[in-house]
Amino acid sequence: MDQTIIRFEGVSKQYSDQDPAVLKNVSFEIERGKFYTLLGPSGCGKTTILRLIAGFTAPSEGNIYFNGKLINQTPANERQVNTVFQDYALFPHLNVFENVAFGLRIKKMKASEIKDKVAEALKFVNLSGYENREITEMSGGQRQRVAIARAIVNEPEILLLDEPLSALDLKLRTEMQYELRELQRRLGITFIFVTHDQEEALAMSDEIFVINEGVIQQSGSPIDIYDEPINRFVADFIGESNIVKGQMIKDFEVEISGKRFECVDQGLNPNEIVDIVIRPEDIEIVGTETSQLLARVDSQLFRGVHYEICCYDDNNNEWLVHSTRKATVGERIGLYFEPEAIHVMRLGETEEEFDKRLESYEETSTETKGNAGEEMNHGS
Ligand SMILES: Nc1ncnc2c1ncn2[C@@H]1O[C@H](COP(=O)(O)OP(=O)(O)OP(=O)(O)O)[C@@H](O)[C@H]1O
Secondary structure, three states, X not given: OOOEEEEEEEEEEOOXXXXXXXXXXXXXXXXXXXXXXXEOOOOOOHHHHHHHHHOOOXXXXXXXXXXXXXXXXXXXXXXXXXXXXXXXXOOOOOEHHHHHHHHHHHOOOOHHHHHHHHHHHHHHOXXXXXXXXXXXXXXXXXXXXXXXXXXXXXXXXXXXXXXXXXXXXXXXXXXXHHHHHHHHHHHOOEEEEEEOOHHHHHHHOOEEEEEEOOEEEEEEOXXXXXXXXXXXXXXXXXXXOEEEEEEEEEOXXXXXXXXXXXXXXXXXXXXXXXXXXXXXXHOEEEOOOOOOEEEEEEEEEEOOOOEEXXXXXXXXXXXXXXXXXXXXXXXXXXXXXXXXXXXXXXXXXXXXXXXXXXXXXXXXXXXXXXXXHHHOOOOO
16 A cells, blocks of 8 residues: 555645745655654744645645545545644533544434544543543643544544644643654554644654745654754754854865864765754864864853853854863863764755765765775864
């Protein structure tokens, strides 16, 4: 069976002629049974993608397919999709049972069947025994679970979740992240989850789409996106990053802050100006004699598991370092990072071009990289 459940093909959305397009020529595929997250800043178009999948709005251009069938004009109630909204949209005058049963009653299902299905849905969200409780007597986390039970009771093929955890406090939010992830695994249906919280996205998803200004900047597993951000926006949005300008010297050699380093990137032009990302946890503080870069400590915060050290190198580039070694403000330190920790990003590269470049590395990298590594000195 084809694993693709939703396909967007060149989809654009403009709410009115006067307004700019909110989504711009967006194409992607969603596979069945996985947990997807749409991640991006406020107003980037996340909810619009959910509304297009749910059928609450239609694309201005392009096509949307559900199980291979074009659904641009299919009404919302004929799609095997349910939505959990940010404010849960529960009926305050109905008890838990009736809230969950609501959709089934509209479908005129038999009472005994409704009872069974509601019981099963409540069991899934750990609310068995709460049938007669009033919604007003439930906590935030419990209301959230009622909303999810109501959405899954119809056995949708896809569950859309629009920032469902944003109203909860931090502790409950973390608990619900585990619960939702676990629930998705048990149900085995596709979840499409919207958030602007990168930690939430990294913790929960099989696949993340990072969106900015109506364009999918990058899609991939949390690890891929964290380890290989395609551009400055993604690197900056996901995790903490040091992003500095650099210059490619040749394959496997890049200049950063006036010094040359061995890197693992190839396929860029000699002397091409690039963005460089190095994660704070990939930088080690070493003695000044063995270092690649020299820097002066500007400030330091204790974060429990590590110190967060802000320092400036001799070219006045700022570096954030996560280190278990304590430093002193004003101290002169050396910074060290492995070639693999240097992520070179081509300016203005699209995801497609990026993927092609990575593929070409994989084809040629084994023998060429070995040679280059032998010739180069670290931090020459
Ligand atoms: N019905 C509408 N009519 C006109 N413009 C709209 C409508 N709905 C959304 N927009 C605009 O489309 C843009 C994208 O909105 P959308 O809700 O998709 O973003 P989002 O990424 O979900 O943001 P948030 O995280 O703030 O919910 C925003 O500029 C918004 O003002």
